[in-house]
Amino acid sequence: MVFVHGLWVHAVSWQPWQELFDKQGFTTYAPGWPGDAETVDATRADPSGQAGVGVEQITDAYAAFLAGLDEPAIVIGHSFGGLIVEKLLDRGLPAAAVAISPAPIKGIRALPLNLLRSSLPVTSRPANRRKAVTLTEKQWAFSFGNALDRAESDELYRRLSIPGPGRPLFEASFANFTPNAATTVDPARAGRGPLLLMANGQDHTVPEVVVKAAHRLYATSPATTDLITYSDRGHSAPFDHGWRAVADDTLAWLARQSR
Template structure:
């Protein structure tokens, strides 16, 4: 049995990982998906209490999940999506995880030249400096551009209705200004040769984290530790929650098996 900790990103509830938790359990693994600090048990509760998440940044999020990982007898695998992928990389770089899969991860420090689509996806938050101290959600149209552009309008709207939540703006501002600060919380130890294996993925149609951004993060790694890259053709940022999520899950489990960490699907 492999222990797995799932970490979600901005604007998606932690409960959206439940199909993954059930699926990996069918393959003999035990998984959890903790909420972010301030996130409430249900989507509706979180929507009604957005301010509870306001002000939490990358350092606070990383410390929160480091505490979760410390409860295991041995370091678990961490699978993160979007900002969860950035946090997964930080935890792996600190040798707190056995392995990490960063699915379309938010940019770490050192990634430059963000594509226009990524800037447009982030603009609903970054467009107002006051949002740094707030928690903000996406409108149906903003979600369609940032998450649901590779699925039908009907599916995008359904995903927005089912899983979208407000999230803190602070991590987005921290990542956007990472290269301006020597000790940015978005920095990852990319030179750590003693860490476990890492897989970074990209969706070729992703607007929120375009392939170029994920590839740029992959190129920053400079050690001999396993650092793999995989592209999901035609997939957008909703790839962990839309109708094709099992393909992503199967690839994740297959990669873990190749690392000798989990049995093959």
């Protein structure tokens, strides 16, 4: 099982999931994005390797990792990691995939105000396309921690947040106006593994309506695509105090796919 983190969050965020899934008999991995260091502190100290990294480069890195495994893996991703998971599934690489609050694929036209506001720290400055960008605690609280009390939001920021490349946000924001956009997948594709989309009703960064729009696009495929929605959760759902409910629902869904 391979976990894919999202923008502004280090791969260490998956550690509780890895411990849980290891106990269930899975062999788990959580490799970082190109340019990430091994720890949060080291990535904060030198994020220069992230500058200019885009969706295709991230996808290629995970595709290479999957190719080095002995058998097809289950992949689980959050936010832009969810988008990467969808692209890997479109390439036919994983056995199954779970995308939690996935960043929008090309073709999704819903643009809620909260989504636009959460991306402004990057997209408001075109030069950020070539840079690594860091969120402030206040920006993190709006984009990730709005469904939490501020103390928990700030603690997650201190423990898990890292700089992230600006390029993926530009690629997603302008995908519908870009031929061969990096966020393109074929939602009608047959023969792929099953996909679970997970949406959060209080999510500012990837609002529920965006994930539901993706689900409608995937409905044109004969392959399995399911949707779970949490009405009271925000973008931090897979790594805040309520992570276990999301993980347990993921395990239950995976068990149903193997029947």
